[in-house]
Amino acid sequence: MHIPDGLIDGSTSAAAGVIAAGGVGVCLKKAAVTMQEKDVALAGLVSAFVFAAQMLNFPVASGTSGHLLGGLLAAVLVGPWLGALSVSVVLFVQGLVFADGGLSALGLNIINMALVPALVGYVIFRTVRLLVPRSHGGVVAAAGIAGALSVVLASLVFTLEYALGGTGGAPVATVFGAMVGVHILIGIGEGIITALTVGVVLAVRPDLVYGAQDLEPDLELRPRVVATATPGGGG
Numbered sequence: 001m002h003i004p005d006g007l008i009d010g011s012t013s014a015a016a017g018v019i020a021a022g023g024v025g026v027c028l029k030k031a032a033v034t035m036q037e038k039d040v041a042l043a044g045l046v047s048a049f050v051f052a053a054q055m056l057n058f059p060v061a062s063g064t065s066g067h068l069l070g071g072l073l074a075a076v077l078v079g080p081w082l083g084a085l086s087v088s089v090v091l092f093v094q095g096l097v098f099a100d101g102g103l104s105a106l107g108l109n110i111i112n113m114a115l116v117p118a119l120v121g122y123v124i125f126r127t128v129r130l131l132v133p134r135s136h137g138g139v140v141a142a143a144g145i146a147g148a149l150s151v152v153l154a155s156l157v158f159t160l161e162y163a164l165g166g167t168g169g170a171p172v173a174t175v176f177g178a179m180v181g182v183h184i185l186i187g188i189g190e191g192i193i194t195a196l197t198v199g200v201v202l203a204v205r206p207d208l209v210y211g212a213q214d215l216e217p218d219l220e221l222r223p224r225v226v227a228t229a230t231p232g233g234g235g
Helices: 010-034 037-054 071-078 080-097 106-129 136-165 172-204 210-215
Strands: 058-061 064-066
Touching: 010 080, 010 106, 010 136, 037 071, 037 080, 071 080, 071 106, 071 136, 071 172, 071 210, 080 106, 106 136, 106 210, 136 172, 136 210
Parallel strands: none
Antiparallel strands: 058 064
16 A cells, blocks of 8 residues: 555645645644643554564465554544554654655655544444444444545555556556455454454443544542441430
């Protein structure tokens, strides 16, 4: 899914860079409103996990392999705004230090792998949650389904970008069939990994899962009632 330099022409890449910068700016503003100190540490852990997970490829079909995008997973764990920022940081480091995805295509990659999966994917997650039981199991199922669909959605966005400025020479219909077909399979892997990860965190620290906050009971503080002996009257 990482787009290298030159696959999409300069004007389309530049426009994507402007859109990505605007999207990241909105995420920064939104995250700053509700972000707490613990969220910063958790976002760092999520970024590290996504970074490591993206280095591990799993076989798909016909010699093709895929890897975790992690946008929806990050959104479920730390919220859509902070989740999109976490994956954006991962993509920036990968492009700058490891040349994994071109720097001129950084905006394209942030849109496809951070903003779309985290923001649009989280809308899908919340929608699915309305259709499943209101429980930890429902959160896990919704995360898995949304994680899978977010990958397919990202491949559709890439196909649109290729249609606007692709330089590879392949027909758009061919790119569409190849990208969407393969990423349906990759999406299944993404959904499984996302569901398993969310399930583990829910089992250990459910309070750290942003997407399950509504399941955590509110603490109601009441004054402690101390029984006192009432002196009896003798007559």
